[in-house]
Amino acid sequence: MKLLFLGDVMGRAGRAAVVERLAGLRADWGLDFVVVNGENASQGAGLTPEHAKVLLQAGADCLTLGDHAFDQKDMLSFIDSEPRIIRPLNFSKVAPGKGAKVFEATQGRRVLVTQALGQVFMKRPFDDPFSALETVLKTHTLGAAVQATIVDIHAEATSEKMAVGHWCDGMASLVVGTHTHVPTGDAMILAKGTAYLTDAGMCGDYDSVIGMEKLEPLRRFITGMAKGRFEPAEGPATLSGVYVETDDRTGRATKVRMIRVGGRLQEALP
Template identity: 75%
Template sequence: MRMLFLGDVMGRAGRAAVAARLPGLRADWALDFVVVNGENATSGVGLSPEHARELLAAGADCLTLGDHAFDQKEMLSFIETEPRILRPLNYARTAPGRGARVFAGPGGRRVLVAQALGQVFMKRPFDDPFSAVDAVLRAHPLGGAVQAVLVDIHCEATSEKMGMGHWCDGRASLVVGTHTHAPTADAQILPGGTAFQSDAGMCGDYNSIIGMDKLEPMRRFVTGMGKERFTPAAGDATLCGTLVETDDRTGLATRVRMVRLGGRLETAIP
């Protein structure tokens, strides 16, 4: 299978980049399955039903969220009606929606997508992400019950993301980090056959501070005082993510590449 994961969509600029680029990429790259992290797509905080529909219409098969999963309150009810949206596995036990789901891929193949929140340096304590992911992987063995497994690990610490990659090695097709909005250059296939990238980066304007217009974050860094709300930067966006190819028999990765298209970070894709 050929699967594309796109990192955190940031505001209007990120949504526009996905809408403009993804339909063509699905055709040009013969993509079988696309996952998009959409947790910052609405004004940089959360995802509204309207913007979720836009991303799905652009060609996403599944949308993952994150620590801002329910900052847009409409998502509390909408996620119960839209099975293509996943919130983190280890969010509050009473949270609506699901943190993992098996999707139908082309040719009868089955794709498991799961997301977990990290614990290190996060604003609130979440349940153990490793045991949460382990239970899902045990219930859906790669190469057996499912033909591909994608895990989105949404957290601050690079070490925790790498830990999740090795925890899932041999049991997932791709483990990819989100949340920091800074793409890493460590796309690799781990010894057990799982593709890994510490952070996919964001789909947004990189003439910014992690996707936000620079003025207010800089003011707070320099003075320690806030004056206005953060607003997403609205310039030309870069589409960032990870492209992985897998073996249909084992579900393990045969090739992985970082994706950076348009904007300030565009990189040639070999």
């Protein structure tokens, strides 16, 4: 199976890049299933129902969220009516929506998508991501109950993301980090067949400070004082993420590579 995961969509520029490019990538690369992290798609903080529909109509099979899952209050009610949106497993025991779901890909193949939040350096405490993932992954056996499993670990610390990757090795087709908006160069296939990337980066304008217009972040770093709001940068956006090919029989990854298309960080296609 050919899988694509795109990192955090950042504001209008990120949405536009997905709309303009994803359908073409699906056709050109023969993609079977696409996951997009949309948690910063609406003004850089959360996801509105309207923008969720835009990303799904553009070709995403599933949207994951993150620690800003419900910054846009309409998502609290919308997520229960849209099964293609996944919030973090360990966000809150009373949060609406689901943290894991099995989807149907091409040729009737089944893909599990799940997401967990890290605990290290995060602004608020979340439940243990390892135990949250354990229940889901052991219930949906890779290569038996599902033909592929994608784990989005939305976390600040690279060490925590790596630990989750190694812990999930053999139980997932792909473990990919999100949240920091900076793509890492460590795409690999782990010992038991799980593809791994510490951070998928963002789909947004990289002439920025992690997707935000530079002036206000620079002012705060230099002076320690805020003058205005953070605003998403709106220059040419790069689609950043990871491409994976898997063996349908085992669910294990056979190929993995970083993807950067368009904007300022473009590189060769798979």
